[in-house]
């Protein structure tokens with residue numbers, strides 16, 4: 001059966017990756033139509049990416065009809081999969097999320113702390129609108145959400161839209177598994193990691209190779225200086241005590257929580273020298289788009305690997321392929337808890353391994369969270385729930401409470417000035433706060 005995929009945020013510099021992924025899987029995953037969708041501000045990028053994608057498809061002799069449009073409703077007609085990769089406010093808004101908290105003495109990061117909170121505020125209403133449109137126009141389609149903060153956004157959409165076929169995906173677990181395979185010098189297919197937690201706050205509880213527990217070997221290698229940080233994070237290494245006491249694999253984003261002071265210092269220095277990550281990415285993107293314009297280019301350029309989200313499309317394409325073919329394989333996704341983790345609410349979205357079937361992901365039971373990480377995970381989930389509540393209600397008090405419950409903010413007297421600056425900076429993208437904050 002021919003498949004139609006619609007990519008929301010199709011003008012993203014990442015798009016050539018997903019196009020490559022769909023081309024490479026033609027034999028098992030018969031995508032015959034791809035539509036790239038973007039908004040007016042992204043028109044120029046959409047054209048450039050669309051033309052490159054077209055050249056890639058032609059070069060591969062793939063039987064795929066490609067088009068690009070600003071008309072989202074028309075694009076959604078007949079879609080089987082809708083994938084989202086948008087950034088509301090663009091990299092400019094991201095740079096503000098990174099700079100403003102740092103100015104107040106807090107971590108300034110795209111998906112964590114106050115930056116992540118405001119990204120959630122800008123994004124959630126837009127994704128809820130999209131999901132409602134999907135429910136209306138192509139109700140059988142799966143919505144595959146890559147848009148950050150991916151876990152929070154996925155939970156918000158599941159709670160507040162009428163579309164329920166929603167799955168969140170992230171490249172971190174996928175890349176961790178690949179890196180662990182390299183560390184253990186083992187083909188990745190033989191490596192299984194039990195992931196437990198939340199998006200960008202996930203732990204690898206066990207690593208198995210052919211059923212043998214190799215967790216301690218991987219921890220020893222991390223202790224010896226091996227690292228699996230994506231391009232957007234400079235790893236600082238982990239202490240032996242941290243690794244051996246925890247006994248689980250940290251993910252690169254854990255540095256914000258477990259090395260906060262060192263990260264603050266590192267980020268302050270880096271931002272002074274090279275600008276924030278958003279500003280660095282702006283330069284990388286400018287170079288990428290220059291490349292994309294080259295009419296002789298018909299493959300994904302290697303420079304794309306300088307982006308933190310590199311290989312995200314493998315995670316997305318594997319997921320769509322497995323749903324389509326009802327494979328029943330195990331992948332790591334953001335999905336409804338429904339009792340998988342005993343300590344978290346039923347309606348919370350968690351990042352765990354799941355069996356992927358045509359009827360969706362079936363998460364594999366975890367039981368109770370291990371004691372050392374139980375507190376932080378339940379704490380962060382509370383933050384996420386308050387963040388969603390604030391994003392939907394537009395209530396200042398909800399926003400304040402979300403900050404209070406975030407371990408990277410939490411400092412009660414400093415929250416009002418921090419919020420004031422962030423709300424002022426992002427006014428154009430936060431219409432839901434009009435009544436309580438901007439009146």
Ligand code: G6P
Nearest residue numbers: 171172230232277281307308309
């Ligand atoms: C990581 C994260 C993604 C994030 C990306 C940022 O890989 O998992 O969620 O979008 O990095 O990368 P960038 O190149 O934009 O800094």
